[in-house]
Amino acid sequence: MSVDVRYRVERIALALMSISGVVVLIADLFGWLDALAPGGALPKVTLLILSTVTVFLLLEIDRLRKLDVVEDKVTQLGDTLRTEVARLDGSLRANLSKLDIETVAEQLRQENYLGVIQVHPDFPDARFCAFVEDATQEVVILQTFVPNLAHLQPSLEKALVDHGIPVRVMLLYPSSPVAGLRDEALRAVRDPALALDVKARVEMCLAGLAELHRAVGPAGRALLRVRVYNSLPSIAVHKADEHFLVSSFLHGQLAVDSAQTEIDGGDTTMGRQVQRELDTLWEIGRDVALPDWRESLRNIVW
Template sequence: MLRRMRRWLELLSLGGLAVVGFAVGIAEQLGLLDKVAPKGISTLTLIMVSGVVVVLLIELTPLRALEDIRARLAGLDIDTIAASQRRSHYGGVVEVHKRFPDDEFAAHIAKAKQVTILNTWIPNLQRLEKELEAAIVDRRAQVRIMLLHPNSMLVGLREAALDRSDGAGKTFVSTGIVDCLETLARLHRRLAKRQANLKVRVFNSQASVSVYRADGRYLVSMFLHGQLAIDSPQFEIEGTHDTVLGEQIQRELDMLWDIGRDVDLADWNRSIDMIRF
């Protein structure tokens, strides 16, 4: 209602000014203004200017309201508020990827001081190998790797869920774990004085999720039937101790690490054979 009234007032003001303008122009052409008192012209001019001012005031009122809103927004930290809302309403989830984003996680590794990977085995380990080596050598990052024990009974369960084999009588899962251990052993030899920064443990337990962590950023997936964890949707989560999901995932990492057994990468075959659960 107020908006409609304001609009009608604007139209009446503009219409009145237009009528006065035409009348003054016609009167001047007919010489009628010469008969008006000397102050008549200034009076007409004042009337027209006043009308213009009224119209401008009406138009500028909404603009002042917008300026007030802008001033209030300027005093707010939008990024902080958005992050707080994301933590409280979404548990720390910042994005969902269709599959594992190798390049994006490699970029996180390139800046991280702590890297943790939990998986049955790591099919994309070779794609991350150079970044892991640089993180340890250049920035002295701590890297922890957790894999399923290659002789665990759970290997068969995961094998059945994937319904795959390597065609040589060996299970697909066990072969993947062995390949990872060989890759990590080669990396371990190249680290020289930084070998202590790379720690590998195997576990004999049902992991609920696969986790790739770089500092406070996690990529979390599930062990679905018929597809690898890295080919499943990835939930990107931020916050190790200040988001619901971040805290829960970190507890899972800590629990699997505690129940795992160290692998001596200098002779991983012998080390694996000696591990008993």
């Protein structure tokens, strides 16, 4: 029932009750009630009281109606607020779902630093070994020679034997003219007595890799590949899955003693450039048969 109809009904009922009280009072004055109901004084008084209350309510009905109007407005406001809160909650949830802090940080890192996440003062052996031991795809090393091979060897062995991860190593061809140039670069600002023989150091690395080849068993041997390249290397790279450590061949300083740029992500700008260099040197290189690496080197034709 609508509010207007209800109030009309209430007014009519109250009016009828009020009129009934007046009629009863007049009837009592003329003695009509005694004729109808002898000794009915109490009902008369009761009816008189009810008539008085009814008159009062009839006078106050407009104020009571305003309370109903207020209630309706409060109800409507509550419904509006609930609807708005639900809308804001849905909007907030939608925006929060887009706010992935890690994703945003990764996007900013790629946009502003091209994938570079840290620069180390020198080669972080422990960090790279951890990368190698956690690798699931491949491990790649590009160097003229690997002066820290002894530190890396246990982790490389674990990757080959325990995890079945391919390991590729690229070294400078010992008899390459570049080896002589690198010798000159290393002794340029050092005492000649401290100069390194690059050719000899490459051969020492090949001997160390041959020992690793023997230690890893048949399954590991199939995963270990070594190539030598006869070209000028632009960078030294240590890669484990999507993690890269990149350094330069500076004069008077080994690459592992130079600052190392750490790159996270093969799909970043820096990651793609470094991977392209790895692929280029690998294509240029020639395989070395580690069981007899000396004879293998002698058989290489450029």
